[in-house]
Each structure stands twice: as structure tokens, then as C-alpha cells.
Amino acid sequence: MAEIAIRDLRKEFGAFTAVKSSTFTIGDGEFFMLLGPSGCGKTTTLRMIAGLELPSGGEIRIDGEDVANRPASQRDIAFVFQMFALYPHMNVRRNIAYPLASQGMPRDQIRARVDEVARILGISNMLDRPVGGLSGGDRQRVALGRAIVRQPKAFLMDEPLGALDAEFREHMAEELRALHDRIGATTVYVTHDQLEAMQMGDKIVVMNHGVVEQFGLPQDIYDWPATMFVADFIGSPAMNFLPFNGTVTPGAESVSLDGISVRVPMQRAAASGRLVLGVRPEHVTLDDAAPYRGRVEAAEYLGTTQIVTLDTAQGSLKARIPSSRAVRVGEHVGLAFTPGTLTLFDADNGQALLSEGNERVLAHG
Numbered sequence: 046m047a048e049i050a051i052r053d054l055r056k057e058f059g060a061f062t063a064v065k066s067s068t069f070t071i072g073d074g075e076f077f078m079l080l081g082p083s084g085c086g087k088t089t090t091l092r093m094i095a096g097l098e099l100p101s102g103g104e105i106r107i108d109g110e111d112v113a114n115r116p117a118s119q120r121d122i123a124f125v126f127q128m129f130a131l132y133p134h135m136n137v138r139r140n141i142a143y144p145l146a147s148q149g150m151p152r153d154q155i156r157a158r159v160d161e162v163a164r165i166l167g168i169s170n171m172l173d174r175p176v177g178g179l180s181g182g183d184r185q186r187v188a189l190g191r192a193i194v195r196q197p198k199a200f201l202m203d204e205p206l207g208a209l210d211a212e213f214r215e216h217m218a219e220e221l222r223a224l225h226d227r228i229g230a231t232t233v234y235v236t237h238d239q240l241e242a243m244q245m246g247d248k249i250v251v252m253n254h255g256v257v258e259q260f261g262l263p264q265d266i267y268d269w270p271a272t273m274f275v276a277d278f279i280g281s282p283a284m285n286f287l288p289f290n291g292t293v294t295p296g297a298e299s300v301s302l303d304g305i306s307v308r309v310p311m312q313r314a315a316a317s318g319r320l321v322l323g324v325r326p327e328h329v330t331l332d333d334a335a336p337y338r339g340r341v342e343a344a345e346y347l348g349t350t351q352i353v354t355l356d357t358a359q360g361s362l363k364a365r366i367p368s369s370r371a372v373r374v375g376e377h378v379g380l381a382f383t384p385g386t387l388t389l390f391d392a393d394n395g396q397a398l399l400s401e402g403n404e405r406v407l408a409h410g
Contacts, residue, residue: 047108047121047198047231048073049094054103054113056089063089065255066103071199071233071248076225078246079235082278086255087235088203094233095201096120107198123192125202131176131187137163138172141190162190165227182213189224199231206241218245239279243267251275261406269403270388273395276323282352284323287359288392292317300389303358305336308384310402319392322359326352328383329364331372335379341372355380 049071056064064086071077079087092098094105096117105113112120123144131140138159139146145155163169166186171179176187185205192200206214206221222245225232236242242249243263251258251266251274259271270276276284289302297312300322307322331353339355339362346368353364353372357380364380372378389398397403 048106049199049231049233050104050106050109051090051094052104052106054090054093054105055101056086056093056098057101063255064093064100067250067252067257069250069257069260071231074229074231075247076222076232076234076245078242078249079233079252080237080239080242080246080249080278081252081258082237084254085252087237087250087252090252091201091203091233091235095122095124097124121198123195123197123200125188125192125200125205131184131191133175133177136173136175137168137179137187137190140176140187141172141194144191144195158194159190162194165193165224166190181210182217185217189221193224193228193230197230199233202232202234204235204237207236214241221245240281243279251278253278265406268386269397269406270323271397271403271407273321273323273390273397276388276390276397280325282326282363282365284325284388285329285362286390287322287324287357287362289320289322289359290318291320293320293389293398302337307337307382307387309387309389310385310400312389313399313401313404316389316391316398320398321390321392323388323390323397324362324382325386326363326365328386329362329366330381330383331364331366331370332379332381335381337380337382338377339380341374341376341378343374344372 051067051069054064054067067090079090081087089098093100096115100113104111107120141159141162142155145158163172166189168186171183176184206217218241246263249263249266250260253274259266259275266275267279287302291300293312293316295313295315299306299308339357341353342356343354345352349368350365351368353366355362385402388403391398399407
């Protein structure tokens with residue numbers, strides 16, 4: 046196991062900056078997610094931690110040692126790729142054993158280590174089979190076995206479940222998290238799937254255009270996004286954004302939407318001009334007595350809940366409400382928001398305004 050500390054990490058490819066001054070710490074034994082859309086810099090960050098790319102600047106410390114300029118072979122990490130990267134001419138046992146055999150480990154020790162890893166992964170009955178005939182899930186288990194057998198300080202995984210179909214991917218995500226908990230290793234995992242990150246991760250870094258937008262616990266990032274990008278990227282449906290022009294002063298506990306007062310968490314700083322009220326769909330309720338109004342545009346049935354799309358003075362808004370609440374397209378309804386869950390953003394820079402609700406998260410995220 047290992048703590049991995051990233052400080053002001055940068056990577057430039059000519060005039061293009063792929064990673065811009067990233068700073069975060071991966072705790073010893075954590076399952077850590079690097080999350081973001083394609084091209085955000087998450088895989089480049091992982092490759093720099095692995096030693097497959099050398100950084101343009103900054104530090105990568107593994108257990109306190111700066112390894113930023115060391116080759117991958119001197120970092121004691123294991124890398125698991127999306128496309129498995131198995132040797133097709135070898136059977137399962139030889140694929141798993143390969144890293145140990147290349148280090149010259151005695152055969153009896155290799156056999157014992159491979160047998161133990163196969164037992165953990167539930168593939169003991171496959172050890173003599175060729176890898177070419179295995180399913181995608183079983184090939185991924187073999188790739189994981191080849192990483193685990195080395196007993197490295199950390200495992201680095203680049204979308205290892207990306208090649209699997211959706212149903213089996215969810216099952217393998219559960220298995221992978223359970224495996225991590227059994228062996229207690231530090232794991233750094235790249236994904237573009239926010240549901241996967243929320244399901245599996247102890248901590249999450251959200252990246253966008255090479256910048257760390259937010260770093261912290263999954264629940265904190267969901268409840269208190271630091272930026273509008275994070276609020277939009279995390280959650281399905283995403284957070285609603287209701288734009289308005291106004292002024293906020295320290296201590297303020299309400300804002301005016303279309304002349305209607307809406308309660309918000311107590312604000313800690315001043316702001317004025319173009320602002321945005323952020324509200325999660327599950328924090329919107331239909332209340333006939335509420336003065337803020339919307340017109341029902343559509344309703345999507347999801348079993349016990351439904352997603353209702355409404356047209357408001359501030360634009361489109363989605364509400365996640367019980368399916369037992371009957372709604373009709375074209376109906377005008379009152380909308381109420383759960384006050385303690387709301388976030389205000391500066392529309393010009395996309396940053397969340399500091400409030401009583403989010404100050405703990407933004408101060409330490």
C-alpha cells in the first residue's frame with residue numbers, strides 16, 4: 046500500500062497543456078477515482094503517476110519519495126489497461142505468472158502466488174485455458190490477476206471495465222470494489238462514468254480541460270459542487286441552473302427569482318451581477334401553494350419516481366418526484382426548493398459562492 050501525493054503536476058505536449066498544476070493526495074489504501082470527460086487530462090495524469098509519461102513540472106511522491114523522473118520499473122506499481130493487454134500465445138497461468146517469471150522468482154513461489162491470486166479472483170478452474178477463448182469479464186480478471194500477483198504498492202487502472210457491456214460492467218464494478226477491500230491496496234482508477242465513480246470511489250478528483258475542478262468525498266462533491274461544471278457533470282439528471290441578476294451580501298438567506306423570494310443557505314461572501322441558483326432535481330417538490338411557478342412539459346416514469354420537465358421563467362427545470370403524484374402536460378404547478386441544499390454560482394466564472402452549506406467542503410476540497 047502507498048500514499049501518493051501530487052503537487053503542481055503539469056504536462057505539456059508542445060503548445061498544448063494537457064494537465065495544469067494539479068494538486069491532490071491519494072490516501073494509503075484508498076480507492077481513488079480520476080473522473081472527467083474525454084480529453085480532460087485524467088489518463089495523462091494516471092500515466093504520469095505510472096511513469097509512462099514524464100511530467101513537465103511538479104511532484105509525484107509515493108510514500109514520501111519524489112518519483113516524478115523515475116521510470117515506471119522503479120515505482121513499484123501495476124497498470125491495468127482497458128483492453129486487457131494479455132499475451133494470446135500464453136494460457137491463463139502463464140499470463141498471470143509473467144511478471145514474476147521476468148523477475149526470476151523461483152517456480153515454486155510463482156506457482157503458489159498464482160494459485161492464491163486465482164483463488165481470490167475465482168478463476169482457479171481456468172488456469173490451463175488459453176486466454177483467447179475467455180469472455181471479456183474473465184479476460185479482465187486475468188489482467189487483474191497479473192497486476193495483483195506482483196503485490197505492488199499501488200494499482201493504476203485506465204477504464205478497465207470500458208470494454209464490457211453495461212450489465213456485466215456493473216457486476217464487475219462491484220467485484221472490483223470488493224477485491225480492493227479484501228487486499229487493501231491503494232487503487233487509482235480512471236473513468237468518464239460518474240455513476241461508476243460514485244459507486245466505487247472513496248475519493249474523487251473531477252477534471253476538466255486539464256484542471257482539477259474539485260477533489261473530495263463522493264457525497265460532498267454531489268451535494269456541494271465547487272463549480273457549475275461539476276454540478277452539471279455529476280448527477281443524473283444534472284443539477285438545474287436557474288439564472289438571475291441580483292446582489293448577495295454576507296448573511297443573506299434569500300434571493301429573488303422573477304420577483305419571488307427563495308430561501309438559500311446563509312451566504313458567507315458578497316456577489317452581484319449574473320448569478321445562478323443550482324438545485325438538484327430531487328430537491329424540487331410540486332407545491333400548489335408555492336409562488337414560484339412552472340408549466341409541465343413532460344414526465345418520464347421510472348418506477349417509484351418520475352422525472353418531470355417544467356418550463357419556468359428561468360428556463361427548463363427537472364424535478365424528481367414520486368410517481369404517485371399525478372401530473373398533466375400543460376399543467377401549471379407551484380415549485381418549492383429544499384433551502385439547505387441549494388447552491389449559488391457566479392455565472393461569469395462558474396464558481397460556487399461560499400455559504401453555510403458548502404463552506405466545509407470548499408474549504409478543504
